[in-house]
């Protein structure tokens with residue numbers, strides 16, 4: 406029985422999908438004007454793990470993670486670079502995919518781009534206006550009137566007055582209430598035509614919050630199971646999504662809200678001004694992507710995650726212990742044996758609000774047992790359970806012999822030593838081992854050619 410900590414009720418609840426056997430999940434994705442940072446890595450890996458676990462539990466999952474490709478920062482960056490918004494966002498979407506692929510993050514079922522859903526956003530704003538929840542402000546922006554929506558603040562657990570006290574009130578603008586937020590931004594002459602759409606409220610573009618309400622409704626319906634995102638989005642972004650969606654449709658929007666914790670660097674908030682800001686690419690220059698994934702999953706998703714070289718080095722050592730145990734275990738697609746004692750403990754941990762910290766602890770116990778001379782099936786079980794988390798899917802030799810940094814690959818000495826080991830295996834007629842080494846090298850991008858003079862190699 407799966408339980409999920411629901412941010413809306415602030416407690417763990419038994420998970421029951423709206424439609425039996427099906428889960429519809431939406432996660433707020435990236436605003437694509439720069440490379441993804443460690444905070445993005447965490448959101449992508451955490452909800453990839455959630456989707457994998459739901460699927461492993463037998464649910465038919467539809468997972469949507471959106472792309473925000475209309476935004477003030479995007480417009481500004483494109484103008485600074487002297488390029489189109491499309492060119493800028495296409496480039497950073499490609500970069501995001503490279504980072505996600507490296508981290509073993511499977512593609513969501515849908516990755517809607519906001520630009521393709523503007524009509525849906527406009528019809529949602531129209532409904533809010535009909536219901537008296539939206540108004541045109543003096544500056545011609547269309548705003549949501551938070552005081553007209555009964556449940557405003559329920560996700561934050563605060564009243565409107567408490568929320569207002571936490572807001573900066575020195576911002577002078579044209580809104581009726583400082584917490585009112587923009588649904589439709591009136592176009593400015595200086596903005597490019599690419600960022601302007603005709604609408605009943607004049608030329609302009611959607612606000613950020615309405616993007617997610619419209620895209621989720623289009624792809625998942627206006628009432629679905631799980632909505633996720635980073636903790637920093639809980640207020641105001643998710644509070645505003647609830648107000649828009651429930652305000653427009655007149656019924657519940659999402660049953661379970663999930664938020665992952667912050668990423669800190671050396672126990673400080675990660676920020677460009679503090680000089681401790683890391684992109685995923687920066688980190689992958691130093692660490693194997695699987696080490697980074699392991700590091701993220703080793704913490705419970707709701708806990709803060711503290712990035713430091715010491716913690717990453719520790720993660721690398723821990724993952725090395727698991728791969729060392731797997732040295733003799735071939736990479737084969739084997740499903741876990743869920744009746745086994747370790748698999749049962751693993752399942753219990755994952756069913757307890759996705760407790761990956763505990764699930765990984767089970768893998769270490771299993772590796773210890775296997776190392777003490779356990780039967781080969783235990784090695785397969787270790788691989789199979791690792792795979793459920795998107796880990797331990799590589800050939801152990803490849804992991805252990807390096808590939809420390811992404812793209813670095815093996816150096817010549819490592820390659821030669823693996824070729825020698827393969828020749829020795831062939832002489833000993835251990836062809837399975839020889840094939841395994843050839844496959845391992847191929848995975849590292851090294852192609853072998855056997856000739857009369859022996860074996861030569863080249864990079865693929």
Ligand SMILES: [Zn+2]
Pocket residue numbers: 432433434617642
């Ligand atoms: Zn969102």
